[in-house]
Amino acid sequence: MIDEVNKYLHQLQKTLSRAGLGSKPSYDSDDEEEEPTPEPVTPAITAVYQKEGGDPENPHRIERGEQTGVNYKGFTLKGQDGTLEHVIGLVNDQDYIEWINPETISNVTETSCEFTMVPDLTEGQYKVRIETYDGGSPLVVEYPEPITLW
Numbered sequence: 001m002i003d004e005v006n007k008y009l010h011q012l013q014k015t016l017s018r019a020g021l022g023s024k025p026s027y028d029s030d031d032e033e034e035e036p037t038p039e040p041v042t043p044a045i046t047a048v049y050q051k052e053g054g055d056p057e058n059p060h061r062i063e064r065g066e067q068t069g070v071n072y073k074g075f076t077l078k079g080q081d082g083t084l085e086h087v088i089g090l091v092n093d094q095d096y097i098e099w100i101n102p103e104t105i106s107n108v109t110e111t112s113c114e115f116t117m118v119p120d121l122t123e124g125q126y127k128v129r130i131e132t133y134d135g136g137s138p139l140v141v142e143y144p145e146p147i148t149l150w
Contacts (some may be wrong), residue, residue: 038082043074045143065119073138075134075141077105084108088115089125090149091142097129111145122134122148 013064049059062068081086084102091097104116104125128143 015135027104027142029042031088041074043141044137045072045128045130045141047071047148048116048143050117058148060145062117062120062147062149064149066117067114069112069114069119070128070130072141073111075130075132075139076110077108077113077130078132078134080133080138087131088113089129089131090121090147091129092122092124092126098126117149121149124148 047059047070048062049069050062051069053063053066055061076130077087079082079085079102084105085102086099087098087102088105089097090100098118098121100115100118105113107114125146125148127146132141
């Protein structure tokens with residue numbers, strides 16, 4: 001009789017554990033499910049867009065001097081010296097990098113930031129590049145599509 005009751009208690013405890021309402025029994029090693037290993041996140045810039053007044057039909061067209069949003073994954077913004085100096089750059093067709101003034105970079109989170117687009121930069125297409133020292137060693141990530149300044 002005691003074995004039957006223990007069996008039902010064990011079954012109840014497993015059911016509650018699966019439903020997230022109880023802890024897994026420590027003596028239940030037969031049916032134990034392994035925690036899935038999280039997939040490594042490939043560092044990437046996932047979006048670059050004008051925060052206000054942008055063109056939803058053409059989100060990569062950004063007006064000079066306007067607040068610009070950047071979404072990313074797999075890294076955090078961190079310059080070589082711990083500041084945001086030389087972290088976000090705009091690369092023109094001659095591979096010249098115009099660095100975003102670190103004082104204009106704001107609202108930095110684990111997955112996004114904002115900055116004021118360079119007001120006096122020549123109109124045209126640019127690649128957005130982030131050079132971060134997240135983890136101590138340099139990591140360079142470029143947005144896959146060019147943006148157009150106007």
